[in-house]
Amino acid sequence: MTDFSTITTRGGDEGKSSLIGGERRFKSDEVFVILGDVDELTSVLGLARASMSQYIQEYHAGGRAQNTAMEYLNHLEDYRTRIHTVQDLLQKIGGLLALPIHKADTLGPEYLGSGYGEDFWRKQVAVIEEWQTQDIGEIHLRGFILPGDTLTGAHLDVSRAVCRRLERDLVGYLGWLNLGYLKVPQQFINRLSDWLFIMARWLEQNNPEEGA
Numbered sequence: 001m002t003d004f005s006t007i008t009t010r011g012g013d014e015g016k017s018s019l020i021g022g023e024r025r026f027k028s029d030e031v032f033v034i035l036g037d038v039d040e041l042t043s044v045l046g047l048a049r050a051s052m053s054q055y056i057q058e059y060h061a062g063g064r065a066q067n068t069a070m071e072y073l074n075h076l077e078d079y080r081t082r083i084h085t086v087q088d089l090l091q092k093i094g095g096l097l098a099l100p101i102h103k104a105d106t107l108g109p110e111y112l113g114s115g116y117g118e119d120f121w122r123k124q125v126a127v128i129e130e131w132q133t134q135d136i137g138e139i140h141l142r143g144f145i146l147p148g149d150t151l152t153g154a155h156l157d158v159s160r161a162v163c164r165r166l167e168r169d170l171v172g173y174l175g176w177l178n179l180g181y182l183k184v185p186q187q188f189i190n191r192l193s194d195w196l197f198i199m200a201r202w203l204e205q206n207n208p209e210e211g212a
Contacts, residue, residue, distance in 0.1 A: 037166035048155035121184035156200035163193040
């Protein structure tokens, strides 16, 4: 059984929360706003991943059209795995943001390991650009996009919108702080919003069932 005190610590009753290393700041601090964006994006990506899993389960249970193209199902399997990977990476970005700026160089490697290094994030940017390239040639655009043609596509469009808000807030935060270790993760967030857009379009335009 989970102990009550592990969830409700009462440590935030005075309106403050902790960064890595124990530094306390008011919850209204800009860093916690951005951390909230990261948390929200991770959560809405979870909705998208869950909707993909539900579609796959319903197909195998016979609740979906059995003539569904295997290419579509394979993409769903692949996408939900990739989204899980992205959620893990967003947790690492949250860790970067939670580093006290004046202690980042010492606490970063200790608490985040390779996730603190720019080389690590350059590799992640390269990976997500490869994901974009794989599917962008198979989508077509017809003016402005109105989300909602499919459930999974709608979840991805919400994720994309949250991702872009995260990037705006992060760019504003970096605008007055010289935080080199967050520059490449910011690029990752930028590429992520593009990939979410491409993924939503691919799934909508290749979905064998209207309103799936």
